[in-house]
Amino acid sequence: MIRNAQQFQSMLAEVRRFVRTECMPIEQQVDRTDEIPEALVQRMREVGLFGHSIPEAYGGAGLTSEELSLVNIEVSQVATVFRARFGGNAGIASESLVVDGTPEQKAKYLPRMASGEVTGCFALTEPDAGSDATAQKTVAVRDGDHFIITGLKCFITNAPIADLFTVFARTDMNAKGAAGISAFLVERGLPGLGTPAAYRKMGQHGSPVGEVVLDNCRVPASAIVGGVEGQGFKTAMKTLNKQRINLAGLCIGPAIRLVDEMVARARTRKQFGQPIADFQLVQQMIAESNVEVHAARALLLETARKRDEGIDVTMEASMCKLFASEMCGRVADRAVQVFGGGGYIADNVAERFYRDVRLFRLYEGTSQIHLVNIAKRTMAMAAREA
CATH class of the missing domain: 1.10.540.10 (Acyl-CoA dehydrogenase/oxidase, N-terminal domain)
Structure with a gap:
């Protein structure tokens, strides 16, 4: 809207x-x-x-x-x-x-x-809690009007520079799965909270990603998001549902840029005495990329409009993230191909985007997790309509 x-x-x-x-x-x-x-x-x-x-x-x-x-x-x-x-x-x-x-x-x-005075980060992922986000080992033990949080988060964007951390931890040790997980607002500077040096990464250089270490970090009970224990996983899923729509848009932008770069390269690069843009197999890579960009954009905007209307778009959000991230990876691969040997050399725009966009197929749910989610929801819809 x-x-x-x-x-x-x-x-x-x-x-x-x-x-x-x-x-x-x-x-x-x-x-x-x-x-x-x-x-x-x-x-x-x-x-x-x-x-x-x-x-x-x-x-x-x-x-x-x-x-x-x-x-x-x-x-x-x-x-x-x-x-x-x-x-x-x-x-x-x-x-x-x-x-x-x-x-x-x-x-x-x-x-x-x-x-922008405060930079935030979303600390959900752990070494053994990635695709299975309910497998939280970070624990928060009540101590009067406070909780003591202990655990390790990893692959957290902006963790090395964040001022505010939304930390997910298990507050009910007897509950299983999603039950018993709470979300806490933890400010930098609290004793027991640490952020080691950022990882060295394949791409997205300039975006610090790292770990969040919580060692008996004491936070007030009022730091629980919403003030209610055990609702953290529901909060995380609401957040990720919207973020998957956001991420689809963030996959489409690079693909648009790469189509433009491919066209510019094909017009100026000459082989056999003519621009490579004249060759049909090069044209095919550009055409396929442009079609996929438009398809992803149409799916994204339709889903976003539905969400604005208050319609449940949980499945469509997964579809957007899955299709757009996979599409972006294919376009980046074709861009390197169109650039030829130059596309494999550092500092080339195709090489840089190829590294940067690879992450899109991993975070906010891997492609495989989204396929499973889409399949489950598709079959459930069919069962209800039978």
Whole structure:
């Protein structure tokens, strides 16, 4: 749903100018140094990128699912690390508070997240709790009006630089599976919370990812998201359902960029005395990529509009994430092929995006997990209709 077309187009144009004139020129620099300049992060705050999905009442833009999808497609046409810097606050790191936070929690944290003063992260994954997110070994033991949290989280985006951690831990040791898991808001600086140095990664250089170590970290009971124990897994699933729609948009943007780069390369690169754009097998790779981009975009916008209408899109969100992430991987592979040997050389745009987008098929649910979820829901729907 687009609430005010003229106002939204103006905002989208500002975002487009920012990413293309201020982010795109330093893509290679960020990839080499593994760091986004702080001056650019400040510009992200000024442009309002941190608060896109946070309600207007708390200083954000309160974008609808459709609006946010279109913004995500735009911002991800430059190196994905730029969006990762503000994307937690504009997505997964704030959404738990938005959907289930108490009024006091929202008032305390959301305005600071919307402004970019505070960087958040979503600490769910553990060494043995990835696709099986219910297998949480992090525990939170009540001690009067507090909880003592102990455990290890891994592969957490922005963990090395985050100020606020949404930590999932088991509060009921007798409960199994999703039951008994609670979500806690843990601030950096609390004794017992540590973040080791960021991982060295295949791609997305400039987006720090690391571990969160909790060693008898003492937090007040009021830090439980929503103030109710045992609801953490439900909160996580609500958050991830929206984030999967967001991620689909973040897969479409790079694919659009790569189609443009393939066309430009094919027009200028000559073999056998003519541009390779004249060769039908090169044209096939470009055409297939463009078709898949348009198919993913259509699926995403249809799903986003349904969500804005209040329709349950759990299955469609999985479809969006699955199709868009796999599509983006195929387009990136074709881009390297069109660039030829140059596409395998460091600092080439195709090589960089090829590394960066590989992660999309892993986080927010692997492709295999989404296939299982889609199959289960498809069969359940058929059973109800029988």
